[in-house]
Amino acid sequence: MRIRKLIPGVDANLLIKDAGKLMQDPMRRSFLRGAASLGALAFLTGCDIIDGDAAEGVLRKISELIDGAQAALVSRTKLAPTLKESDITRPFPFNAYYTEDEAPAVDPATYRLEVSGLVDNKKPWTLDELHALPEVSQITRHVCVEGWSAIGSWQGAQLSEFLKRIGADTRAKYIWFKCAEGYTNTIDMPTALHPQTQMTFKFDNKILPRAYGFPMKIRMPTKLGYKNPKYVVAMEVTNTDHGGYWENQGYNWFGGL
Amino acid sequence: MTAETMTASQDAPIHPGWVRICHWINALAILVMIGSGWQIFNASPLFDFTFPRSIALGQWLGGAIQWHFAAMWVLVINGAVYVTLGIVTGRFRRKLLPIYPRDVVADAKAALTFKLAHDDLAHYNAVQKLLYAGVIIVAVIVVLSGLAIWKPVQFQELTALFGGYDFARYVHFAAMAAIVSFLVVHVALALIVPKSIRAMIAGR
Incomplete structure (x- = not known):
């Protein structure tokens, strides 16, 4: 299916493809397994951190920690700049x-x-x-x-x-x-x-x-x-x-x- | 006395422990930042190309962002320790300053004609000084421009300083490109002079 290019510089096909991938749980859960393909990290192979589920868990935990840090550190009343x-x-x-x-x-x-x-x-x-x-x-x-x-x-x-x-x-x-x-x-x-x-x-x-x-x-x-x-x-x-x-x-x- | 002093100076590592620890933590963090940054770039490319998925980290945008924001803390905390110690111990001043343009030109010529000496790894030539000092400045820019696009409301003054949200993305990309260029030269030269790698691991 041809999708109209909606935003300059954004590949809508890629975007939809990326999103579509998320629909399938097994695909989603494996998103970190390919991480080992980064050659520079190859020396970590065999280590738990490359294992998809474990890595996803760890990174999510960090993401939650960041949420906590963000909520504590940032002002939640600061106004966004308004434009013309x-x-x-x-x-x-x-x-x-x-x-x-x-x-x-x-x-x-x-x-x-x-x-x-x-x-x-x-x-x-x-x-x-x-x-x-x-x-x-x-x-x-x-x-x-x-x-x-x-x-x-x-x-x-x-x-x-x-x-x-x-x-x-x-x-x-x-x-x-x-x-x-x-x-x-x-x-x-x-x-x-x-x-x-x-x-x-x-x-x-x-x-x-x-x-x-x-x-x-x-x-x-x-x-x-x-x-x-x-x-x-x-x-x-x-x-x-x-x-x-x-x-x-x-x-x-x-x-x- | 002289012999004793010489022994002491020979015992002193080329790079102190904190430099070596910070260097390798930084090496790992920056590779994760670059790899995941490429995947994030692919979601909305600034230019007419994307990075091959095989060399990008995180598989999809959400995964890449998780890697990027996890390694970010390591990079920033480690970088802050490194820069603080570099200034406080006087290492930056001793090793990286002063940098004279004529020395840079002379050493660059010597390097390109394979006449540059590497006898003393503790002493940096003018090209090394320029590149090391330069990459530290670029690292500061990459972190600040990253903050500017991560939190354009909280740090709106910083974002404005980088020319607004959209321009700050280009600054962040350019700083990444500069770091990758540095890495290519840095790693190639380290491989040509392997004892420099030993010095960064074992200290001598």
Whole structure:
């Protein structure tokens, strides 16, 4: 299948191939076995560290330690730099582990944002109700874990404002998001309460197109792209870490910029 | 007295223990950083090529990042120990300074015509001084530009100093390329003068 080149310098075929590989657990679990192919490390052959599962375990442990260190060392209230209208990347790239025509098409009429967990009011929200929340706007840089970045303009409501309205227990540790296509993501409460963390309904002052996550994405300019879920249909305020689509496969949980 | 002094100086290793330990820890860490960095580069190449998967580390982006961010701590902590001791003990000043351009030119010529002496491994010629001092500076740049692209919000001033997020990626790549170029020369010359490898392992 020919996939349109979406971002200059990014091989979409390679990207999809990389992602596709992740679907199969045995493949994923073997991702470190090939590590021994680095000639310079060849002298370590026979050592446990090259064994796929063991190495994956060790590296994941280190990744978790880094999460701890990151959470302790970095400021979680620091604002991401905001940019000018003229800085916006046009066209802003579509990016997912599937192609654009496979992106979920959510029906706005029947859409309800499900709210659960440690909140006072679990009433589902219609799109009209969400759109009536006070609007904030930001032009910030979206940074992908792959290395590329793009600048976008997002409008919506502060997540902290929404959490206040549903009576969320903000002493809880996490917010978990579920998306229409099955994508999931967990973020820490300090990030949820960050002033730039936004329930986004518009891109460049127009209702989010399907490619950018209609009807709602969660925009966090302090986090890598994979921590910014699109097509969000449910959220849970929780003390249990439910992980996330990419995090469960090895991307750093914190993903902070 | 003179004989005693000579014995003492002969007993003193060419490279003190901390230099040798830091050198080999750094060697391992930098190879992991380069190999995993190539795999990370492949996810969104800055140029019209990718690194062959067979020489890249980590199999896929997520694996490569785990290697990169694990070795990063080793590289930075070991590098900080090395640079601190290098300055505090006066080794950098003694071994690497001063560097005069005319000496560099003369020694480079001598090296290219195979007339450069290697009798005293404890003494660096001007080309070595330049390359060793240079690679230490490049190492500082590679770490700082890496921080700038890893944490462009937390260290936004640093990222701005490197010309913004996108330009900082090119700086990080260029610093890697400089280190790899250094390594090619460094390893080739070490193989040509094997006693230098012995000196870096055994100290003499």
